[in-house]
Amino acid sequence: MKTSRRRFLSLAIGVSAGLRAANAQGYPVRPVRIFVGFSAGGAADIAARLVAQWLSERLGRPFVVENRPGAGGNIATEAVVDAPADGYTLLLVSLQNAVNATLYQKLKYDFVRDIAPVASISHENYCMEVHPSFPAKTVGEFIAYAKANPGQLNMASAGNGTGPHMAGELFKLMAGLDMVHVPYRGSPPALTDLLAGQVQLMFGPMSSSITYVKAGKLRGLAVTTATRSEVLPDVPAMGEFLPSYEASGWFGVGAPRNTPPDIVDRLNREVNAGLAEPTLKARFAELGATMFVTSPAGFARHLADETEKWAKVVRAANIRAD
Incomplete structure (x- = not known):
């Protein structure tokens, strides 16, 4: 009886495994x-x-x-x-x-x-972006400007806790800056206001903002990866200004x-x-x-x-x- 029961259980397990494999093979x-x-x-x-x-x-x-x-x-x-x-x-x-x-x-x-x-x-890599009219042309110049104008710059993001927001908060912490975070419901509306000059800064996802940087409609100050990006080779990596910074x-x-x-x-x-x-x-x-x-x-x-x-x-x- 025990042998038969073990054999039955073994067969049942085998059939069950076969059905799972068949279901996965036929999916979806x-x-x-x-x-x-x-x-x-x-x-x-x-x-x-x-x-x-x-x-x-x-x-x-x-x-x-x-x-x-x-x-x-x-x-x-x-x-x-x-x-x-x-x-x-x-x-x-x-x-x-x-x-x-x-x-x-x-x-x-x-x-x-x-x-x-x-x-x-x-x-997903980010790029620190400002409107072309913004006076700073490098990360160093931006940090100096922000420290001279605490609480006066608005940093847009795709929303609280999103990647662009967290990349910006890490930048603020490491650079010791006081800026106002302006959350939007996604990157597109945030980029719209940045393009219009309504906000000064955004750590934009490169997938949705790289075309604006390449066209000169936004100024890329730094990419947030450890090294420079192949698609924006002339834009420095943030680590060149803030060693050990990395956010993606x-x-x-x-x-x-x-x-x-x-x-x-x-x-x-x-x-x-x-x-x-x-x-x-x-x-x-x-x-x-x-x-x-x-x-x-x-x-x-x-x-x-x-x-x-x-x-x-x-x-x-x-x-x-x-």
Whole structure:
């Protein structure tokens, strides 16, 4: 009897594993939604649409981007947390999610617990940008001007806790500056006011602002990466003025907790294949982004490291959600 029972259990486990593999192999059988917590046209939206297009072509089913801006990305994240864990509702994960763990005290979810890391996508680089009419032409001149005019300069961002905001707050802390933060609902409206001269400074995502810098409509003072960017080689790296400064956003894909591992692994493989594809890779490079390829476990470690890093900045700058 014991032998028969063991044999039955072994067969049952084998059948179950086979069904999971078959389900993953046949996935998807209907459209998949990718929720983005920011407005259309911004860096997160661009990254999501590039990956969605690749996955749609690769897997033969529509991957549809849904923008649900608001509450620092929490509206979109909560919608995915509450969705069925079947692989048909995904989240465009960003630096904002790591920041929100400290920024918001009463979230309705635990990001690390409730979102399964699926795949990383790219590192989003920022550029410290001012309106061409602004008197400072270098980071050093900007710091001197800001110190001579404390509290008089407005720094736009895509919203509280977003990558552009955190890059700016790190700059303020390291340079010892007093500037007013002006949060917007996404990068596009913030860039609109910067282009109009309504605000003086923004750490703009290069994917959505690089064309303005190249056209001379904005002046790039520094990129926020450790070294200069290949797409803006004449713009210094911030580390040339503030040693050890480095700030970059990043994007990835997440799914509801308990999404079948086989589906997670399939999505990871397909996203990684896209990041190695020359056309898609070149498109990200044109936007000033760099590929970020890792496994679900590697992406989970990255999320933990970023949450710890930016928690220190949130506390030191006394940043609040409202």
